[in-house]
Amino acid sequence: MAPILYHQDLSPPCRAVRIVAAALNIPLELKVINLLNREHLSPEFVEINPQHTLPCLDDNGFIIWDSHVIIAYLIDVYVKGDTSLYPKDVKIRAMIHQRNHFDTGVLFAKLRQLFIPVHTQNEKELNPTVVKEIEEAYKIIEAFLSKHNYLCGNSLTVADISCATTIQMVNVAVPIPEECVKTLNWLDRVTNFPPYIQENADGQIKLVNRLKSLLGDKIHDLSPPCRAVRIIAAALNIPLELKVVNLLEKEHLSPEFVKINPQKTVPCLDDNGFILWDSHVIIAYLINKYIENDTPLYPKDLKIRSKIDQRNHFDSGVLFAKLRELFIPVWFKGSKELNPSTLEDIAKSYEFIEAFLENNDYLCGNHITIADISCATSVNYSKVVVPIPKELTKTTAWIERVNSFPPFAEVDRPGQLALEAAVKSIMAPILYHQDVSPPSRAVRIVAAALNIPLELVSINLLTKEHLSPEFIKINPQHTLPCLDDNGYILWDSHVIIAYLINKYVENDTPLYPKDLKMRSRIDQRNHFDTGVLFAKLRELFVPILYKGSKQLNPVTMEDIAKSYEFIEAFLENNQYLCGNHITIADISCVTTVEMLQLVVPIPKELIKTVAWLERVKNYPPFAEVDKPGQMALEAALKSILK
Structure with a gap:
């Protein structure tokens, strides 16, 4: 029975394991864990791997994680003879281990420092300090290769594979300097190892595309006319x-681009020196x-063409004109306010489209044309903030029909x-x-659970910034917390x-259902939090945090213990405070x-309360958002009460 490898294609360490397994014909049962959807934080996976990292191996109930450890284990258990990828020679193994620790402690550590803010915090700028440290790491690799073709000699080993998968990702954002000739040649050699190509290529392409998207290298995708x-x-x-x-970086205003297109707009076409701009004109020209x-997208029939051209001018003069009017202040002038008059105009423009479609499936008849495509890209944008009634x-x-057209x-x-995502991020409410x-x-846990973007502004209570x-x-x-939603506090x-x-949140959500009876029960429990739990928390901790006291009020501590008994009663017939969700x-x-x-502490005899606390803490958005703050809180209290 093949070992189970929990993995994801985007993860370099996961690909390293798969490359080695492919090279040595070690069968693996692959199970995908989607990091971007936080599946690694699910209670089921955390139970398998409390560190909730990928890759993770389950070999008939024996669980291990860390790619380097998994690779060594697979070779030791499943490869009978010696292999040059991980020889039994003690000195070579020691050198491989050293290079693997260099991957873990330097290369991959810097990779995490560089990209975690990009992946999880919408950061568009790479930390310049980390970039310099990565450039220094390249020099260390160059030194490792001073006398050899590979990191541990003149044969490819598992250390080369692990380090190369990491460096390929880092190299996307911090290119290997041209003077590091040996490093460049080494990377080329490793990435051309057939099992490496077989197992790495798809994941690397996906990873490069995602990083380019996150870092803004595909910013033209944000432009409906370009699309x-x-x-x-x-x-x-x-x-x-x-x-x-x-x-967004104003590259369209650079002298080089203005020389090409004085109107400084995108898209702009250069067909062997013949320059055109405006998407409708470019499409017709192409x-x-x-x-x-002849093509039904833009037939040669003059009457149909004229109708298509008319709809294109409707896009230019109405749909896209209103988009520009609405969003230029947001994108380029720092506004968070959408002009209500323009919002009304966009809603009215949908009524024109309804009229165009009175007897047809598409804007110019019963076949999709370039007018549908241009207008639909604009409408897809406008409906982010003005839904179609x-x-x-x-x-x-x-x-829906146009969006389903395969191209x-x-x-x-x-x-x-x-x-x-960009519009929601820019328009996101501020949470102090x-x-x-x-x-x-x-607040942050619920926002994370429901994908509600927030702009976070930290206010330090302990240094009295709230005052x-x-x-x-x-x-x-x-x-x-305090929320500022475009001036509404x-x-x-x-x-x-x-x-x-x-x-x-447009649709109903079990977190706060629209059912009035459920809402009233949730509201009641929230008032219990405000008036009992949090009221006692303030009573207990305000003297310690702000008035220099070292003593916890025993009466308040008794009241808190009693409040746990209320929770136990709420949970008598349910898993959660308001039911089974x-x-x-x-x-x-x-x-x-x-x-x-x-x-x-919650008394052990309050079994339902103890179990409820663990269930909620293991809810993935809760686990992700809560842990850093809870750890900081514990450390602060220990320091004050010691």
């Missing part, structure tokens, strides 16, 4: 060489020049998703918070959570109870 051109080119097999012009036969059934059906789906979807604050973490005139002007009660975590769900009440109450039990 329209690319969709048509893909549909008609017209090859294009793509060159990125990053609008079809006229490069498509010999449900009563406009023809428009709703039309946008459209292939080219448009990645850019549209990036655009939606602190990690050590349980209510602050409750500054600037913050009191925002929140006269000077409490955390709210505080109290329970109120903020309910507001975010009501405003930003986790809700926002569980999240709020657990963040409070976590802090309380640092000094007033």
Whole structure:
């Protein structure tokens, strides 16, 4: 029975294990764990690997993680003879181990420092200090290779494979300097090892594409007109060489680009020195020049062409004109406010589309044309903030049809998703918070669970930043968390959570269902948190944190112990406070109870409460957001109470 390897293609260490297994014909049963969807934080996987890292190996119940350890184990157990990839010679093995620790402690450690802010915090800038440290690491590799073709001699070993998978990822953002000739040649040799090509190529391509997307190298995908051109080119097999012009970095305003296009817009086409801009003009030109036969996307029939041209001008003069009017202040002038008059105009423009579709499936008849593609890329953008009204059934059906056109789906979807994320990120409400604050973490946990973006601003309670005139002007009660949603100010975590769900979550959610009876029960438990649990927390800890006391009030500690008995009663017939599904009440109450039990442990006889606490703590968004703040809180209290 083959060992099970929990892995993901994007992960260099996972690919290293698979490369070695392929090279030595060691069968593996592969199980994908999606890191980006946080599957590694699921209770099921954390039970297998408490460190919740990939790769992880299950060999008939024997569990190990760390790619270097897994590789050594697989060779020791499943390879009978000696192998040059990991020889039994003690000295060579020692050297391989040393290089593997260099991978773990230097290369991969720096990789994590470089890319975790990019992957998880929407950071677009690479840390310059880490970049310099990576460049220094390349010099160390150059030294390792001073007398050899590989890291441990003149034969490829598992150390080369592990280090190369890491360096391939790092090299995407921090290229190996040209003067590191030996390192460049070594990487070329390792990446051409046949099992390496077989197991590494797909994952590396996916990884490069994701990193380029996150770091802005595919910023042209954010532009609907650019995507329209690319969709048509893909549909008609017209090859294009793509060159990125990053609008957010104002590359379109550079002297070099203005010389090409004085109007400084994208897309812009250079066909052997013949320059064109405006997506509609570019599309028509490409079809006229490069498509010999007639195409239903832009037929040669003059009446149909004129109708298509009219719809294209509707896109230019109405749909896209209103997009520019709405979003230029947001993208380039720092505004978080959307002009209400423009929002109304966009809603009215959908009514025109409904009229165009009165007797047709598409804007110019019953076949998709370039007008549908151009208008749909604009509408996909506008509906991020102005949804198509449900009563406009023809428009709703039309946008779905166009989005399902295969070249459209292939080219448009990645850019549209990036655009939606970018708009949501820019327009995200500001949350004033602190990690050590349980209510602050409750808001962030719910936001993470429901993919509600927040711009986080840290306010240090211990240094009394919440008492500054600037913050009191925002929140006269000077409490955390506090939300600023485009000038609309709210505080109290329970109120903020309910507001975010009501405003930003379209569908029903079991975390805070629309059912009135369920909501009233959740609200009641939230008031129990506010009036009992958190009230006692404040009573216990305010003297310690802010008044220099070293003594915990024994009466308050008794009250806290009694409050646990209420929770046990709430859980008499349920797994959670309001039933058998986790809700926002569980999240709020657990963040409070976590802090309380640092000094007033839950009695063992309250079995349901103990089990409930563990269940909620293992809820993936809770585990991800809560742990750093809870650890910092524990350390702070230990320091104060020692």
